[in-house]
Amino acid sequence: xxxxxxxxxxxxxxxxxxxxxxxxxxxxxxxxxxxxxxxxxxxxxxxxxxxxxxxxxxxxxxxxxxxxxxxxxxxxxxxxxxxxxxxxxxxx
Numbered sequence: 001x002x003x004x005x006x007x008x009x010x011x012x013x014x015x016x017x018x019x020x021x022x023x024x025x026x027x028x029x030x031x032x033x034x035x036x037x038x039x040x041x042x043x044x045x046x047x048x049x050x051x052x053x054x055x056x057x058x059x060x061x062x063x064x065x066x067x068x069x070x071x072x073x074x075x076x077x078x079x080x081x082x083x084x085x086x087x088x089x090x091x092x
Contacts, residue, residue: 008091010041016090020083024074032064040087049091052084 014037021033036059043055059080067076 008044008087010037012090013037013040013044013087016087017083020079020086024070024079024082026066026070026074026079028064028066029069030064030066032062032066035062035064036083040084044087044091049088052081055084056080 014033017033017036017040021028039055039058039062042058043050060076067074067079
């Protein structure tokens, strides 16, 4: 995806992350949303959104209790892919 300039801020990414958590009716006790927002903010870059496959491993390496707390509600794969799609749609 090519963009003339960066059209989503880190705060927008963080808000999208928090909204995604709320929609999934999940809970968190650590700085999980901020860590996710930092990685996706990096993925947005200056001109284009990197492919999900390029940042997937970084997302999966986040140390968090989020998935243990929400076991049975959400899987890593579904959560991250859904969030990435949500952000990609906001950029379009």
